[in-house]
Amino acid sequence: MKLVVATHNEGKLVEIRRILVEDLGADADRIELVSAGSLGLPDPVETGVSFEQNALLKARDVVRRTGLPAVADDSGLIVDVLGAAPGILSARWAGRHGDDVANYELLLAQIEDIPDRNRNARFRCAAALVVPEPGQTEAPYELHNETVQLGDMKGMINRAPKGEHGFGYDPIFVPEEQPARAVEAGETLTSAEMTPDEKNAISHRSKALKRLAPLIRTMVLD
Template sequence: MRVLLASRNAKKLAELRRIVAAEQLDGIEIIGLDEVPDFPEAPETGATFEDNAVAKAVDAAAATGLPSIADDSGIAVDALNGMPGVLSARWSGKHGDDQANLDLVLNQLGDTPDERRGAAFVCALALVVPGAEPVVLRGEWRGTLLRAQHGTNGFGYDPIFVPEGETRTSAELSPAEKDADSHRGRAIRLLVPHLRALG
């Protein structure tokens, strides 16, 4: 069965495909938005990660008739009262400018002492099967933020985020290490039983 990931982010697609393969979900083929006809995508205007994930998955399922997965994820910084949150991808004012977003957070935390630099990556994941109620899941990955970037793996805020129990940033972890522990990995593993039921 084809299941649509309502995203054009190649790294998210690869991550989901790796986890589905590792879980041996036979009969499930994950495809991306580039593999279906274009349809109007509503802007992400929800107040929560869950709101945005459900809206994207509902739109995708309605437009394609396929079971659809969508996620909304970002970083919640303790010293910034949980921001950037749902604004993580456009925190600097321009959507998807990872470096500008990361630089802005570093500047905003400039005077924040190390012991108050806690943060969590958050991922809300929604699965919408046409005719059924949405399934909404959430994964969180706690850690702290460094003052400078380290590592070239990953994207977004990965180069400044050190997960709890680690000395490396999430941008220094291998894809397999990150899949095992990341916010998205945790949410996807909660999704696996639902995907298995589809297959």
């Protein structure tokens, strides 16, 4: 059974495959994960006003075009003192989509005078699964069922960027959950100071997809 991941980022496809294989066990062999990019599908305009809406929007678009079940995710940073901003605007907070340094530098400037005790934040991921109505032969395909699962990675905003790994706001975000090596050394690391495996073990995307995995089993495989 083909399951389309609504992304043009092959690196994200690899990450999602790793998480799902781990959680689906032997059932993972029954699923062939492919990206929307490899199928030549366009990126839909993300007009939702929440992570859940944007994840569903992307998955629904794939299903309507292909008639195949689809998984999509949407994520961003929520800073309490900014009233849950930047939220769905995380990737373009400074005005230009994907300018990571400009985004986190603007955020640091906005909360510069906020004391450490009030710099709480969290990354949130919404992972959506949408399946088509069975037995259809022509596009646009109708939708049969859908679900969204959430995952959070809690932490706080550091006062300066640290670390060379990751992307986005990783250099200024200190997760509440820390790897064993940091705990043993009495240190706290930003996401950008963690290895990919350390970050993935506690990430918001990993948590959301782990909650989605059993639903893939029941909604796609059964």
